[in-house]
Amino acid sequence: MPAPLNADLHCHSDVSDGTLSPEALATRAHANGVELWALTDHDELGGLARARDAARALGLPWLSGCEISVSFAGETVHIVGLGFDIDDAALAEGLAATRGGRERRAREMAAQLAQAGIPDAYEGALRYVGNPELISRTHFARYLVETGCCPDTASVFRRYLTEGKPGFVAHRWAALADAVRWITGAGGIAVIAHPARYRFTPTEEYALFSEFVAHGGRGVEVVTSSHNDAEQLKYAAMAREFGLLASRGSDFHAPDESRTDLGALPSLPADLTPVWAALEDRVVGA
Ligand code: AMP
Ligand code: MN
Ligand code: MN
Ligand code: MN
Secondary structure (H helix, E strand, O other): OOOOOOEEOOEOOOOOOOOOOHHHHHHHHHHOOOOEEEOOOEOOOOOHHHHHHHHHHHOOOEEOEEEEEEEEOOEEEEEEEEOOOOOOHHHHHHHHHHHOOHHHHHHHHHHHHHHOOOOOHHHHHHOOOOOOOOOOHHHHHHHHHHHOOOOOHHHHHHHOOOOOOOOOOOOOOEEHHHHHHHHHHOOOEEEEOOHHHOOOOHHHHHHHHHHHHHOOOOEEEEEEOOOOHHHHHHHHHHHHHHOOEEEEEOOEOOOOOOOOOOOOOOOOOOOOOEHHHHOHHHOEOO
């Protein structure tokens, strides 16, 4: 039986809504004892070559990654892709289209926040953006903390930017079938990210897993920072029921925002097949 691997296959750099560069993340992952690492920026591949080169220089085994925003049953679902060809044209095109509506959405968010008494939020959020194509709610949250209206980003998301609160703008992201097809078409494996975060009825959740598998999706995050023990058990059972590979990732964004650091996670349940067992030939620097 091989020892459990300290794999961290979900985190964000300043190419999306993290605060560290791809190089600083590689250094931090390595220092934390991570043994297999993937950077999974939202809807964007721009940090991957830098992440790969930094990991290679450190002797840290690396997989390509991304996290695609999808709309399913009226909710935003995140699909992580792992081990794909980072030069795949159809994946790049699909992600560019998915990023496309972000600026207009951000301006609408700012207009709502202005009505709620917080002016100039678009300009404020932009100061936190590392990649002009990827303005996200996280950048607004950092600006709202700066204005003093909330003490930290978690409380911003409780009072603003989420459904029914000022600054929430409904948005149509990619279709589930397209996201899975872009990832698998580029030679990668599609994984349902942090499944406990979605507010689905049991029927909707079953539909998500069924349709995901029907489209060729193969994995689910069982161990992630947003799962408590009961949720980890639940999604381990779902992995068994749907025959899915299990993934593990911190979803680390920033040293002062993320409660879980890179690699600081429980092991996967021993009977599940880790997603990296199916990606051995895709690992750079193995
Ligand atoms: P967006 O893609 O612009 O809708 O932003 C989504 C991002 O916002 C997520 O990837 C998280 O980084 C962040 N986020 C969403 N909900 C919360 C929350 N409740 N607390 C902290 N961060 C959140
Ligand atoms: Mn994020
Ligand atoms: Mn996510
Ligand atoms: Mn994430």
